[in-house]
Amino acid sequence: MKKNATVITYGCQMNVNESAKIRKIMENLDYNMTEDIESTDVVFLNTCTVREGAATQIYGKLGDLKRVRDKRGTKIIITGCFAQEQGKKLLEKFPYIDIIMGNQNIGRIPEALDEIESNKKVKHVILTEYEEQLPPRIDADFDNKITASISIGYGCNNFCTYCIVPYVRGRERYVPMAEIVEQTKEFVKKGYKEIMLLAQNVNSYGRGLSKEETFANLLQNICDIDGDFIVRFVSPHPRDFTDDVIDVIAKNPKIARCLHIPLQSGSTRILKLMNRGYTKEQYLALIDKIKTRIPDIAITTDIIVGFPQETEEDFLDTLDVVRKSKYDTAFMFMYSIRQGTKAAEMDGHLSDDIKHERLQRLIALQTEISKEISETYAGRVERVLVEGPSKKNKDVLSSRTSTNKIVLFEGDKSLEGHFVDVKINECKTWTLYGELVQE
Numbered sequence: 074m075k076k077n078a079t080v081i082t083y084g085c086q087m088n089v090n091e092s093a094k095i096r097k098i099m100e101n102l103d104y105n106m107t108e109d110i111e112s113t114d115v116v117f118l119n120t121c122t123v124r125e126g127a128a129t130q131i132y133g134k135l136g137d138l139k140r141v142r143d144k145r146g147t148k149i150i151i152t153g154c155f156a157q158e159q160g161k162k163l164l165e166k167f168p169y170i171d172i173i174m175g176n177q178n179i180g181r182i183p184e185a186l187d188e189i190e191s192n193k194k195v196k197h198v199i200l201t202e203y204e205e206q207l208p209p210r211i212d213a214d215f216d217n218k219i220t221a222s223i224s225i226g227y228g229c230n231n232f233c234t235y236c237i238v239p240y241v242r243g244r245e246r247y248v249p250m251a252e253i254v255e256q257t258k259e260f261v262k263k264g265y266k267e268i269m270l271l272a273q274n275v276n277s278y279g280r281g282l283s284k285e286e287t288f289a290n291l292l293q294n295i296c297d298i299d300g301d302f303i304v305r306f307v308s309p310h311p312r313d314f315t316d317d318v319i320d321v322i323a324k325n326p327k328i329a330r331c332l333h334i335p336l337q338s339g340s341t342r343i344l345k346l347m348n349r350g351y352t353k354e355q356y357l358a359l360i361d362k363i364k365t366r367i368p369d370i371a372i373t374t375d376i377i378v379g380f381p382q383e384t385e386e387d388f389l390d391t392l393d394v395v396r397k398s399k400y401d402t403a404f405m406f407m408y409s410i411r412q413g414t415k416a417a418e419m420d421g422h423l424s425d426d427i428k429h430e431r432l433q434r435l436i437a438l439q440t441e442i443s444k445e446i447s448e449t450y451a452g453r454v455e456r457v458l459v460e461g462p463s464k465k466n467k468d469v470l471s472s473r474t475s476t477n478k479i480v481l482f483e484g485d486k487s488l489e490g491h492f493v494d495v496k497i498n499e500c501k502t503w504t505l506y507g508e509l510v511q512e
């Protein structure tokens with residue numbers, strides 16, 4: 074009988090992508106993939122460590138898994154950023170973990186499993202080295218058959234002072250352009266309709282490669298591939314958002330009309346402490362330029378409140394930028410201390426109460442803006458990509474606009490994975506409701 078394996082994913086799109094690769098590796102080893110932890114023989118926790126909350130969740134899950142392991146000898150493998158950061162320290166609290174590995178090493182899963190299973194003397198395998206190498210290419214399939222993601226680069230050289238990523242994902246390294254274009258072609262041929270390009274800093278793409286291998290050229294080459302599909306990418310860095318990239322987006326409708334441009338803070342003083350490399354004015358000028366050249370663009374962002382030394386005045390600058398940028402949505406976080414980063418050593422850490430209070434005010438403002446933007450869709454006809462039945466109501470289809478707005482409408486399940494036109498009748502803050510426009 075086939076053995077079962079399970080992959081549980083935390084964190085960002087990069088982890089979602091790498092979890093798909095882990096599944097592929099396990100299928101190649103003849104495992105059957107299941108989501109049922111009670112009946113699994115090998116379980117992977119693909120972890121995140123970008124904020125404190127992530128670790129707490131993982132500790133809870135590891136506690137849970139001990140019971141399953143005691144019952145049926147399930148092997149426990151911990152991968153991802155938290156595993157890379159903690160390494161063998163994890164064994165002090167959780168001695169029953171079998172394998173600890175950073176995601177640059179997932180290609181070594183077969184040998185690590187073999188070592189644990191065939192050599193009784195081996196209690197644990199720890200693979201946190203090779204942080205500077207490109208992981209091997211593994212062609213995974215993605216669950217929904219609509220969106221495929223491609224890692225175009227790994228690691229980060231920016232060292233924003235709050236961020237643990239450069240310490241757990243190593244230095245920047247990029248995948249050759251020809252390989253990415255080839256992979257995109259294969260995904261489009263397989264029927265995927267949305268291609269998501271991933272890197273910690275997508276618009277530094279090409280550093281260390283040939284002169285032609287720039288992010289703008291990569292986007293253009295991908296758009297030149299025949300077929301009906303949409304391209305998204307996360308995340309660009311505002312400092313590296315060059316004009317050639319804006320031009321390529323402007324002239325290629327295949328590129329989604331939604332850009333994620335992390336602000337982090339609206340205060341020039343705090344941005345400097347964060348080592349972000351731009352001022353409030355430079356950021357606003359970039360947003361202005363993008364909106365002028367690509368008028369139908371939606372912009373989303375990431376914001377941290379309560380960074381060390383942030384005053385009320387600094388925070389008001391953040392609110393000011395939020396008002397002026399008019400984000401469609403924002404991911405908003407309270408600053409969370411990460412040991413080993415520069416910000417952790419700074420003076421002037423703020424209390425949770427202040428961070429909380431600022432976060433609530435920021436969320437209130439952003440919600441108002443999101444609602445306002447949603448309401449502008451009333452009566453419009455939008456081309457959407459149908460993702461499948463809505464999670465809440467199976468009789469309704471869930472789809473997305475190029476600007477990444479969710480649109481629900483009644484329609485046949487056979488439309489899944491197709492682009493269709495929908496007329497928007499009702500606009501709620503986070504969801505639009507419409508009807509299919511018959512061709």
Ligand code: 5AD
Pocket residue numbers: 123124235236237335337375376377406407408409410411
């Ligand atoms: N505290 C709070 N938020 C953080 N982020 C990264 N590090 C921290 C931290 N220490 C946020 C940033 C980043 C997003 C992925 O997570 O906003 O863009």
Ligand code: SF4
Pocket residue numbers: 229230231232233236237238239273274310
């Ligand atoms: Fe972290 Fe800054 Fe690199 Fe993003 S750009 S991963 S926030 S260090």
